[in-house]
């Protein structure tokens with residue numbers, strides 16, 4: 377079983393146990409003897425079966441079971457110990473086991489709530505709040521159902537519940553580690569003399585664009601979605617003037633995957649202020665790395681990118697021969713972009729397809745009709761790329777793959793999620809059943825360039841209740857906290873930094889560190905065995921554990937976040953910090 381299915385199975389068992397105990401308690405209170413005994417038996421089995429799933433998950437890693445071992449296991453044991461023997465002795469009056477069964481239900485439900493609302497890391501506050509809830513609910517049920525309990529018992533229950541509640545709440549709202557304090561600073565924009573400069577102006581504004589024959593409202597650069605394709609040659613200086621005509625919530629330009637100096641990174645509130653209507657901002661940086669990249673607004677990025685504020689950035693090593701095509705895939709107002717394109721290509725022409733995923737979810741790409749190589753991922757050339765055929769690739773949100781092939785007499789076609797977006801003629805191949813390339817086993821491996829790591833971090837991705845903001849929200853969390861309360865990763869310049877990303881949740885999280893490419897070391901403890909993979913965007917799927925590393929050689933304050941921008945918006949964003 378995969379870790380993701382173990383997590384799901386454990387959740388199902390926990391729900392089954394909670395429903396069984398609570399339903400059994402209610403049936404016992406209503407003197408429905410067979411129903412009560414049946415439900416209690418289901419609950420007992422589900423509770424005991426969780427020992428298997430929890431043990432299996434513990435073997436994968438403590439991150440997956442911390443609260444299950446520390447909070448759920450003791451509460452479940454208490455449930456079995458309290459309800460089990462009483463069930464055996466409930467010969468005459470089934471009603472006598474109602475309160476013990478309900479206690480078990482509250483205990484298992486309390487632990488389940490800790491998993492669903494709090495997750496990792498396990499905390500004293502969550503445990504105390506769960507105990508307070510269990511004691512209170514049991515005491516109330518006892519009063520309602522049974523001959524009322526003795527005063528001493530009632531008072532003891534109230535005292536325990538109040539103490540646990542106060543202690544738990546106090547711990548839960550206590551300030552955590554220092555939040556990542558955004559900083560404003562001056563932006564040195566010294567001219568770089570005597571270098572060829574590519575100058576562009578992008579004007580952001582609201583507009584209407586046509587997608588598949590339908591007019592849809594969009595936010596766009598220069599009234600087109602995607603915005604103009606920006607191209608440069610290695611060694612050029614890129615100078616891009618951003619103007620905002622009427623985007624009320626502000627605009628910036630973030631150069632996704634391009635490791636620019638920090639003050640050019642385009643993160644509002646961190647590296648600059650958002651550019652408001654009527655304002656402008658000039659970005660200037662040297663194009664020193666060839667490859668496929670894209671730009672997008674980082675101001676209210678979830679809405680802004682979805683509405684169309686993005687475009688392609690391609691830096692070429694020199695003059696190109698052959699055909700060089702960018703295919704940025706996007707979903708605008710529920711409709712897929714680009715429209716299908718057909719072009720003629722003469723046999724013998726080398727072709728490079730630059731596939732870019734500008735959405736917040738993974739896309740599946742399949743190139744039919746030719747053998748091809750994956751020449752580059754996230755702007756970095758792979759070494760020892762071998763020929764592939766009838767193989768699909770999965771590109772995470774924000775990621776890029778360059779596919780290369782030489783055109784033959786027969787046509788080729790590119791499908792994205794089964795929809796044809798590009799072709800050089802009629803191709804009738806069905807690509808849906810193709811196997812998917814694992815980039816961790818593709819190409820020629822090389823030794824990891826570092827033998828030791830100066831700093832290590834672990835990021836455990838989950839969901840949880842965030843009570844620190846104005847309104848409570850069900851956030852996407854990192855180590856149990858949501859932005860802006862996730863402690864920054866503080867390193868020193870020159871450090872080799874390793875971080876482990878663990879996904880405890882049921883959602884895919886495409887991880888994206890600004891300003892650096894990370895080298896993939898391992899996934900699920902299996903070392904990367906293909907070409908060195910220097911990524912800026914990688915999918916951490918449910919249950920997966922990724923180990924990546926980078927050298928801290930680009931000082932500043934960098935966003936480190938999930939590139940499902942809705943998740944980032946809902947808390948999954950922290951910062952890497954060094955000077």
Ligand SMILES: [Cu+2]
Nearest residue numbers: 885938940943
């Ligand atoms: Cu995410």
